[in-house]
Amino acid sequence: MAAETVQGPTVVIDLGLARGEPDEYAAPTRSTVPDWFAPVMVAVLVLFGSTASAAPPPPALTPVLSMRVGPADPYTLTGDGTLLAQSLGVLASYDLGDGHLRWQAGSAMPTFRLRTGHGLVLLRPFSGNPRIDPGTTAISLDNGSSRWRRSGSIVTVAGSSTLLAVSNVRSFSGPGRRVQGSVEAVDPATGRSSWTVPVPSTAVLTGVPGPAEYPWRMLLVHDDRTAAVHDLATGAELARVQLPAADYGPDNPVLSGGLLLLRHPTLGGRMVSAFDPVTLQRRWTRPAGYAFGVTGCGALACLAGPDGVRAIEPADGTLRWYRPAWRSVEQRGGLVLAYGSPDGDNDPVGLIDPDTGEVRTDLDGWRPVAGAGGGDHLLVTRTVNAGARTMVAVAAPDGAEPELLADLPPGTGDCQAVPARLVCRSTSGDLTVWAYQRKG
Template identity: 30%
Template sequence: MTVIDLGEVRDEPEREAPPPRPPRAVGSPLRVALALAFLLATVAAAAPVSARVALVVPARLGAEAFPHGDRLYVVEPAEGEPQGTVEVRAYALPERAPAEAGPPDPLWRTRLVAAGRFWHVQTGPGTVLFSITGDQDDGQTVALDDGTGRERWRQPGHPWSDPTGILLMQTGGAQGGTVRSVDPASGRALWSVPTPPEAATYTLRGGRVERIVLAPATGRVEVRDPRSGALVHAADLGLGEASGHAVVAHDLLLVVRPPQGVVTAYGLDGLRRRWEARVPMVEHVNECGELLCAPGGNRFVALDPATGAQRWTGERWFGVLATRGDRLLAVAPGPLGDRLGVLDAATGRQVADLGSWQLLPWYPDERLLTVRPTVAGGGLVVAELDVAAGRAGVLDVLREASGNCRSRADTVVCRLRTGELGVWRYPG
């Protein structure tokens, strides 16, 4: 297989280049942080990567690449087939640099008819699940056999698979939709419940789905068991009268009322009111470590989830993207795009300014990998954000890369200037 020779890795100069245009968001069935691709950080100290693995994978115009686990899936328009037909190929990601030159051989390849863009990959027991957008609906999910690439089933909606083997499929729309539990092997529905137009929210612990929360704009809120669909709690909280919307965070149902600047918290167990807080200019609420963050304007307020008491205010920040220990990764506007800083979770004090980068989509507890254009000579710099230490450490300089990057765990995939796909692995 061809190995990309990127030359010696050096520290980048301190002055910054304008960040690249971010790639299209890689969506999430939960429509959460996996859709955020912000621009971040200046380079801190760099060191040569001793265990980097690099290879080139053939790809044509319009190809999409999805690293997942120990595999790379490439989806591209199929040659000689009607429009809407794609070829899907699965490649094994090597643990060490290939010994032989030439393109890698796929583990399998298959052709599918699918109208829409492939945007996300998940895996279930023996299956790989591809989410496909739709022009007029929620799109669909296609399940392929992980060993052969054979299509097992397809159906409307977005999937969510948890480590216990539960596979939930959700559809939506202006008239509402459904959330249903599906057998991963056959696609057979095990149970199904209707959802409001606002869709359903899943509460997670360690990646495991603990509850399904249905919070319509008007009517009663429902909490359901994800293994049976059974109703566990229900209450009419007067959401229609509140002129607001509901958010789930830290085992709370939070009713956010922007016109009144009020956030009201209800416990998910019993849906009883816990507290109410005045938060001027509040727009939304989300988890930020052990706290709740309520963004509004060019600032956000950190709240205690137990009492609603205000802990501190981040005056220069839009909000928080990730948490590592007692440090928060916060985003703010900057002259060359959005910038990132590291805040102390206890006080909100800024402890580092990381500058401007393009943060690649990540999952909770995964490495935070970023790219930005090199100052001179073309290509991209790859860095890993160490939020706890307040620095961005350079991993590599990809001279042949042109952009359109994705990452997962320790793998980065970018389009090359030649049109092919470059794959780089950075074992931790």
């Protein structure tokens, strides 16, 4: 059954603010006024009346689209303003701008995650049997037409249009990055392989920056601690080194500040080392404290662990700032969020200035909405009154506190945001798209 589009009247969501007249008025008294007072008051009232009759501002949240979906049906938002939702084996594409249905396409099996890359929707059904490969089907993001189907899982490289076919290794570190057997470059138009790099055992795959003429390359860190950089155009090996023993995974090593940062143990304690992503030559090594993760913090790199967050210069490892109460940071486009509070390690502290570690917007009690947000701001939600009320607000570095937009309907959750749009799922089975507008 195709997803149903429901177009309804514009709904104004009340913020729940108190309204009405004051309880008391002062009793009128007799007074004498000059002759010129009445004409002036008439002019003031005319001006006030014309201002009051102007069109009211649009509501903070305006419904654009609502459809019926199942509780486990996947949906995703794309960078070009498209909502993709799958229900009962039917994949549908909607325009986030006006809510109109763009196309529908059937699939043999439902999937549990929708991914896109190089103008394609990549569908890989879930298989409960690890010995059965369900393959990947590519559907055109423009019109929903079927393009090709092939075995294996398809992954993308950040910053590159290259598609790579891999055989995943089941692990807790995340799909598509720990691979085995081989890595094959896939032609997005045909699905055919253009080159193959063998992986004798297992390896961690990630993208790394290269020279201007080849901005991105593929890094394979094999389980024998051999790291190799490959050209994405041909698959040719460009550099190979032996790395220190470490807990390798999708989050180790990581890219930050144009360098490859690796956490690894030594006889003197935990260290973090920086490597050139082009030559794989080591640049520097410094103590990592008890850091369990390395992530980007604007132009800096942040080491996060149970002993706090340290921001370091990627170029030379110099410590810039240290916050012992924090436990992690997260980069959202050009914004950086800090986490860790007395209530829990995953509670947001606020939006921070990554250069200094200062909190610019307090997010205590709020939760960031998944997705890209607006680039210069995030959407956040807060539940009060034992879950009876959920508020949505805008958080931006230029405000000390989030700017309240509206209340969400009861039972709303599983939200994602893109610029000017908020999409949420309700417990009743509806998926709703709202247009949101910042005040001022």
